Amino acid sequence: MKKAKAKIDYNNTVIKIRGLEKSFEDYAVLRGIDLDLYQGENLVVLGRSGSGKSVLIKLVSGLLKPDKGSIEVLGQDVRSITEKELQVLRIRIGFSFQNSALYDSMTVRKNLEFPLVRNRKHLTRKEIDSAVETVLDAVGLSQTLNQMPAELSGGQRKRIGIARTLILNPEIMLYDEPTAGLDPITCIEINDLINEVQQRFKTSSIIITHDLTCAKSTGDRIAMLIDGQFQRVGSFEEVFDTTDERIKPFYDYNFTD
Numbered sequence: 001m002k003k004a005k006a007k008i009d010y011n012n013t014v015i016k017i018r019g020l021e022k023s024f025e026d027y028a029v030l031r032g033i034d035l036d037l038y039q040g041e042n043l044v045v046l047g048r049s050g051s052g053k054s055v056l057i058k059l060v061s062g063l064l065k066p067d068k069g070s071i072e073v074l075g076q077d078v079r080s081i082t083e084k085e086l087q088v089l090r091i092r093i094g095f096s097f098q099n100s101a102l103y104d105s106m107t108v109r110k111n112l113e114f115p116l117v118r119n120r121k122h123l124t125r126k127e128i129d130s131a132v133e134t135v136l137d138a139v140g141l142s143q144t145l146n147q148m149p150a151e152l153s154g155g156q157r158k159r160i161g162i163a164r165t166l167i168l169n170p171e172i173m174l175y176d177e178p179t180a181g182l183d184p185i186t187c188i189e190i191n192d193l194i195n196e197v198q199q200r201f202k203t204s205s206i207i208i209t210h211d212l213t214c215a216k217s218t219g220d221r222i223a224m225l226i227d228g229q230f231q232r233v234g235s236f237e238e239v240f241d242t243t244d245e246r247i248k249p250f251y252d253y254n255f256t257d
Helices: 053-060 083-091 108-119 125-138 154-166 184-201 212-218 236-240 248-254
Strands: 009-024 027-039 042-046 068-073 093-096 172-176 204-209 221-226 229-234
Touching: 009 053, 009 204, 027 053, 027 068, 027 204, 027 229, 042 053, 042 184, 042 212, 053 068, 053 172, 053 204, 083 093, 093 154, 108 125, 108 154, 125 154, 125 184, 154 184, 184 204, 184 212, 204 212, 221 236, 229 236
Parallel strands: 042 204, 042 221, 093 172, 172 204
Antiparallel strands: 009 027, 009 068, 221 229
């Protein structure tokens, strides 16, 4: 499916990162990066395994603390807010984990209800049921309502994980390797779903991946992370229109004629 043109508000920055650094012992993972995510944009952070992509979104969501630099998310400085304020902010951020992070002992319905019951205590049973139906319809899996996660395929689990994230109507989506471990056809379906979520739920997203097909299919803009810094940022074509030997082999490996 060809990606529909997104309505991006370049005057509204929902994530603003400046001079971000993060090291683990003597290994510098992020070395002073700057990044903006605009309202309504799908931004792909592309890089090899171990390049610091997943560390970046853990810093954005406050799961890790930076060594230096600033991170503003929806106008709030993640470094300086209280733990209670951070918990409130996280409700506005959807985190789609690589392994889907479903509770194996719960049905699909119970998995989807869990964040609502935990964070929207005032909702009626009718409102909860309606929210569950809406997100299941959005990911095309209404028929799985009473199934257990073990009965689902890898692609279905990924979709249910996204649905559970969407049920709180987040303003920002963080996708961690959304196509990892999936077959090529299911990868295409997940890429299409990410684009559909952007259009239908008006989300702004950071998509972490080393899958160039995912990057090309979903990204309005690509940021190439190499050696702890963004070496190239722009459209897919702009990023790979280069003779840089750190970038060209990455493309050739994924798109060999």
